[in-house]
Amino acid sequence: MSRITLHRARTVLPVASPPIADGAVAVQDGRIIAVGTHDAVSADLGDAVVERHEWDGTLAPGLVNAHTHLQYTDMAEVGRGSYPSFETWALAFEKGYRVEHDWAASAAEGVRQSIESGTTAVAEIVTDPEAGHAVHDAGLHGVVFWEVFGWKRSAWQQEGPQRVLAQLEALPSPPVTGLSPHAIYSLDTDVFRELQRLAEQHGLRLHIHAAESASEDEFARFGTGPLAERWRGLGHSDMQLLAGGGSGHGVVPYLDTVGVLTPHSHLAHGIYVDADDRALLRARGVSVALCPRSNEVIGLDAPPIAAYLRERNPIGVGTDSLSSSPSLRVLDDVAELHRLAIAQGYTDADLHARLLHAATAGGARALGLADGPTPTGALTIGSRADIAVFDTASVAPDDALAEVVESAPAALTTIVDGRALWTAPAVNGAAA
Numbered sequence: 001m002s003r004i005t006l007h008r009a010r011t012v013l014p015v016a017s018p019p020i021a022d023g024a025v026a027v028q029d030g031r032i033i034a035v036g037t038h039d040a041v042s043a044d045l046g047d048a049v050v051e052r053h054e055w056d057g058t059l060a061p062g063l064v065n066a067h068t069h070l071q072y073t074d075m076a077e078v079g080r081g082s083y084p085s086f087e088t089w090a091l092a093f094e095k096g097y098r099v100e101h102d103w104a105a106s107a108a109e110g111v112r113q114s115i116e117s118g119t120t121a122v123a124e125i126v127t128d129p130e131a132g133h134a135v136h137d138a139g140l141h142g143v144v145f146w147e148v149f150g151w152k153r154s155a156w157q158q159e160g161p162q163r164v165l166a167q168l169e170a171l172p173s174p175p176v177t178g179l180s181p182h183a184i185y186s187l188d189t190d191v192f193r194e195l196q197r198l199a200e201q202h203g204l205r206l207h208i209h210a211a212e213s214a215s216e217d218e219f220a221r222f223g224t225g226p227l228a229e230r231w232r233g234l235g236h237s238d239m240q241l242l243a244g245g246g247s248g249h250g251v252v253p254y255l256d257t258v259g260v261l262t263p264h265s266h267l268a269h270g271i272y273v274d275a276d277d278r279a280l281l282r283a284r285g286v287s288v289a290l291c292p293r294s295n296e297v298i299g300l301d302a303p304p305i306a307a308y309l310r311e312r313n314p315i316g317v318g319t320d321s322l323s324s325s326p327s328l329r330v331l332d333d334v335a336e337l338h339r340l341a342i343a344q345g346y347t348d349a350d351l352h353a354r355l356l357h358a359a360t361a362g363g364a365r366a367l368g369l370a371d372g373p374t375p376t377g378a379l380t381i382g383s384r385a386d387i388a389v390f391d392t393a394s395v396a397p398d399d400a401l402a403e404v405v406e407s408a409p410a411a412l413t414t415i416v417d418g419r420a421l422w423t424a425p426a427v428n429g430a431a432a
């Protein structure tokens, strides 16, 4: 029989069940085999446990970063700015992007920062192939999405599918790979339809930026507005939405007409959505990765977190990249979502639990990793042993949950498939 490792912590937050004081999780062959109070788990397993770790903090599922571009980690200079609009940020981004970069090193640094803040899975968007190895090399879980950007119908028909599939093929797996049709304004309508067909044919997940800029709606509906003017200025007046005077639909219903709203896709941002949009997303089973700190840097409005929570949309939490965010720490965005939810009038007692759920099980669901034979995102028997321990001071379990959500505590260790990818220096977690 293979060895059993037991992790004991002052508080255990399984996410799938209530917080546990003096809890423990037992791991064997990379899977969780027991969760409960330390006394109960210990008594059940007895002498079978061969390795014990005692953590002075809160043990939770590893965080799932449901939207990021780790490739852009060395574009933090752009992210340190503040911008009056999406269009001005986009100009700064393009300027920063064109400078020479070592994308492989930049992505590897992003992976390091992610792991050291308790992240065990990522929705990583790759734009340049050199950045495509970092998640695989580190052994992180998640989905690596090849970004599909700037295709018009005529060019796509000539060589689009072959090129995109070849680029996808070149990404190492694991993890799972998918496609990221960038946004409604950077791809033709027919290209979106084709990408959905490819995704279905090849069993690929899709991840799309949507309702991030306020002017996307006008672009989709009428082919007008600041974003439309910018694309016309760049010589793209022949794009289908621009040439045809728009689709007559807002962003979310437009995406539905091209077929990409399915349980196999998830959106990033989802700021400029109304109740009908949110209802459509629920009906289609589409999760939204909320990235509030990135939205703030870019000068956008805050995502309607209170409405998403009240209406019970599936949500995850993303940091986006350092080109628009101060850090790759998912808990920093969780703390921001907490502040926003309160400011937007969400007063239910489940707020802490719902937000931790979004950053773990919700993210896993968004990425299609919450079900199947090897689920992640919650501490349940049979799940992957993807675990993070956070440096909390609270004694009562509910206080520890509040501390994790509101105060973004540092990680003490990050464990993937039962293996510690990282442990904070000077932490004595290897006791007994």
Ligand SMILES: [Zn+2]
Pocket: 067, 068, 069, 209, 268, 320, 321
């Ligand atoms: Zn993004």
